[in-house]
């Protein structure tokens with residue numbers, strides 16, 4: 001069998017008979033992602049809902065094939081004889097060393113030709129399936145670390161759970177999931193994490209519905225932990241989104257004190273509210289940011305402040321491979337401006353002697369240590385001191401790329 005490069009080989013799928021209508025499901029999803037610019041996770045959710053007759057294996061085939069094709073889109077389109085969806089799927093299928101059935105839809109595909117084209121390919125951006133501008137930025141910012149980093153970010157993400165210690169322990173949850181046939185393992189350095197041995201949908205499991213865990217990458221679990229919270233504190237999570245880190249903070253605080261979860265998007269805070277209820281978190285207080293007044297009213301009111309700022313998301317490409325096709329140098333520049341604006345204004349909410357964490361899910365120094373440096377050198381940063389910073393690269397951790405800086409307000 002021909003296997004021309006290191007695309008993850010889904011053995012389960014390669015033995016599977018191809019069905020015309022599941023491949024059409026993949027086409028439909030790709031069309032919504034690339035032609036209509038929709039987000040991959042939402043598209044897959046909707047595509048799967050649109051056909052209740054698909055069984056569990058068909059569903060995971062559609063979801064995983066779509067994700068992998070999005071990840072390797074540039075390389076696939078380069079190797080494919082045309083941009084027709086059948087040619088693109090057929091190319092992807094052959095690239096993994098699978099055989100194609102003798103259907104007329106696949107008539108134009110020639111495995112040897114594809115292999116030859118791949119072997120003579122030298123352009124690193126096409127080989128890693130990223131836009132040219134990203135290859136340039138990555139090389140400029142990360143130097144010799146870039147090649148291994150982008151390779152690592154092109155791998156399939158593991159599914160990691162964060163145990164809700166307000167309701168259970170890691171050991172108990174591990175056993176409970178094992179009894180349901182879900183095997184997990186623990187990783188040193190991540191006290192609340194359980195990693196699934198095999199990718200599967202855990203949202204239907206009763207333990208999820210009871211709020212015993214959340215799905216949250218291991219690197220992301222380091223963020224709330226870095227804030228050194230204690231029960232009884234007043235903590236502001238200023239970019240709380242749907243509350244992933246607020247829930248973790250509340251668990252670390254043993255549900256004592258207050259977590260004020262702020263965001264500019266009301267619908268995200270509504271989601272956070274539902275999750276807080278499921279998690280048994282009672283110290284959660286959502287607060288919509290309506291302008292600079294909301295920030296001013298909270299002047300020097302927090303013992304701890306989390307700035308989990310909007311970012312390029314380049315550290316979480318494993319999970320959101322469509323990000324690389326949606327970003328641009330301009331959009332990264334814009335988000336960097338927002339990051340510095342938030343750094344200039346939000347720390348006013350912290351009490352003197354309080355601590356804050358600035359975090360991103362990016363691997364670019366220009367969103368990370370250089371932003372913190374700029375802040376510390378500015379008027380607003382004069383009273384702050386950097387205590388520690390952690391640069392999490394995917395190639396070293398095996399999980400998402402993150403940046404976490406802890407600062408003290410003197």
Ligand SMILES: C[S@@+](CC[C@H](N)C(=O)[O-])C[C@H]1O[C@@H](n2cnc3c(N)ncnc32)[C@H](O)[C@@H]1O
Nearest residue numbers: 238239240241243244245263264265308309310
């Ligand atoms: C990286 S996400 C936060 C993820 C979240 N902390 C979690 O753990 O799930 C950044 C969030 O910042 C929010 N945001 C964007 N502009 C903002 C602003 N000016 N002030 C506060 N939050 C903002 C976005 O809506 C988004 O939810």
